[in-house]
Amino acid sequence: MTVLFTVLSLSILATVLAAIVVLADYKLNDYGICKIDINNGARSLEVNGGSSLLSSLASQKIFIPSACGGKATCGLCKVTLVESVGPVLPTEEPFISEAEREAGVRLSCQVKVKQDLKIRIPDEFFNIKQYRTRVSEIKQLTHDIKQFRFQLLEPTTIDFKAGQYVQIDSKPYGKVTEAVSRAYSISSVPSENNIIELIIRLVPGGICTTFLHEHVNEGDEITFAGPFGDFYLHEGGDELIFIAGGSGLAPIRSLVLDILEKNLEKKMKFFFGAVRRRDLYYLDFFRELEEKYDNFTYIPALSGATPEDEWDGEQGLITDVVARHVPDAERRQAYLCGSPGMINACVQVLTKIGFSRDAIFFDEF
Ligand SMILES: Cc1cc2nc3c(=O)[nH]c(=O)nc-3n(C[C@H](O)[C@H](O)[C@H](O)COP(=O)(O)OP(=O)(O)OC[C@H]3O[C@@H](n4cnc5c(N)ncnc54)[C@H](O)[C@@H]3O)c2cc1C
Structure with a gap:
């Protein structure tokens, strides 16, 4: 009987204490x-x-x-x-x-x-808006990179500077219960202001990229906020050195097309680093631009080409390729986009060539 009474009393005490903790937590976190x-x-x-x-x-x-x-x-x-x-x-x-x-x-x-x-x-943060869009096209660019085109529904147009990015909102899927938002650089041009295009690499285990690559279809509605960022064309520089790897091509494509469209008096050299032939994309697109415009040079390079790649272009690490093609920093600016490792290595090489830090701009993915 005494044992039963003790167990009962302890249970009641524990319940009362638990209730007090819950109430205190509620009260303490109720900031009104x-x-x-x-x-x-x-x-x-x-x-x-x-x-x-x-x-x-x-x-x-x-x-x-x-x-x-x-x-x-x-x-x-x-x-x-x-x-x-x-x-x-x-x-x-x-x-x-x-x-x-x-x-x-x-x-x-x-x-x-x-x-x-x-x-x-x-x-300028007051001008950042949230956009409702419809996915109007999805293209597979490489084994792990897709391009998404979004038709703007509300608002119907966007003002941005070439090189800027937006934050895409994911939705819960499968076992992922949280919605997240992630940054993606716009690869289309500001003049086409009723759509945006993004180039997105699938990150294994990544929440947003798995959502976009595997759970989004043409016709779906997606929201994003933007535009953000200061990776856009800065004053100065007669020749612009663009260096990208992977999906880092996105903002560079927007910058190159914007400069060509506006007929700006700038020379441009675009270095794109990949490992194998299968990692290259937009190859014909940039080769055609190179043929059409005297002020644009395109230098794709493979660091791990094998005979089956049948590659007769530049080979080696992108840093070595840049060092071979850029003699000095005279009246030049550099715009880099890719992994932190690639950016660090390129900044070191450019600094050796003579670039000052304020002539180098980058967005790290
Ligand atoms: C300014 C800017 C512009 C960008 N533009 C582009 C672009 O144009 N294209 C592009 O492809 N990317 C771009 N990015 C990168 C992009 O924002 C995302 O970081 C990227 O797509 C990964 O997002 P995710 O949600 O798929 O991965 P996340 O879920 O954030 O995961 C990232 C990594 O962490 C690992 N991880 C996640 N959760 C855990 C966990 N619980 N434990 C251990 N590891 C975990 C994942 O496996 C993965 O390796 C940009 C980034 C910045 C900053």
Whole structure:
């Protein structure tokens, strides 16, 4: 009897304690409505507290660049907090310089909205919109790269600069229950403003690329936000050196076509690095451009060609090929797009050739 009484009392106590914890958690995390003041009164929002600043702003259609979708791995979603809400978190440290820390810069994906906030963001962020689109064409470009064409439904047109990117929203599929958003560079030209094209490489195990490659069909509706980024044509440079690998071709295609369309007085050399023949795409497209335009040279190169590739073009690492074709940095700029490894190696080679860091622009994938 005593044992039964003890077990019963302990069970009741445990239930009461659990209820208190749940209630306390609910109460402690109920931050109510919080006000967010942006750029000293330019916009004032009211949001439900408890979410990240990044998602709270997005819920009110203020889109901050974020290539990783809030995982603190891209470091792009910086905003300035006019009044501090606590120290920079360890997850933010790799991305925040000492000067930025002193100025109140934080990663908006790591700041939880628990109180009224005053923040500063660049004015151009107000122009970033969310678009509803229909997938009008999907093309397989290589064994692991597909091109997607999106017809804009609402709004029906987009203004962007060649080289910029958008953030595509995925949807839950299979065992993936979360929707994520990821950055993809626009490969089409700004003049065709009712569509955008993206070139997307399937990342094994990747949430968004698996969604796009295996769960999206022509006719489906997809949303994205944009345009984002500062990888566009900058002042200066009579000759532009473009270097890309893999899906890094996307923004370079947009830049090259935009420059040719606008008849800008720029010489262009486009180096595209791949391993085997099967990794090359848009080969005929760029060869035709080279034939048509005196100011455009196309140099595809294979680093691992075998006899079965029947390749008589440039061979070797793209860095060596660039070093062979670019004599000096005189009146030249370089635009690079690809993996961090490729970009680091190319920056080193270009620096050796004499390029200053402010003549080298890049987007790392
Ligand atoms: C400015 C910018 C522009 C870009 N433009 C392009 C473009 O034009 N084309 C393009 O193809 N890409 C582009 N990218 C890259 C793109 O944004 C994505 O990072 C990429 O497509 C991978 O997204 P994902 O959701 O498929 O992969 P994620 O789900 O983010 O996974 C990435 C990697 O992490 C691994 N991973 C995921 N979850 C786990 C886990 N739980 N444990 C261990 N490992 C895990 C995956 O296996 C994979 O290797 C761009 C990136 C940036 C920053």
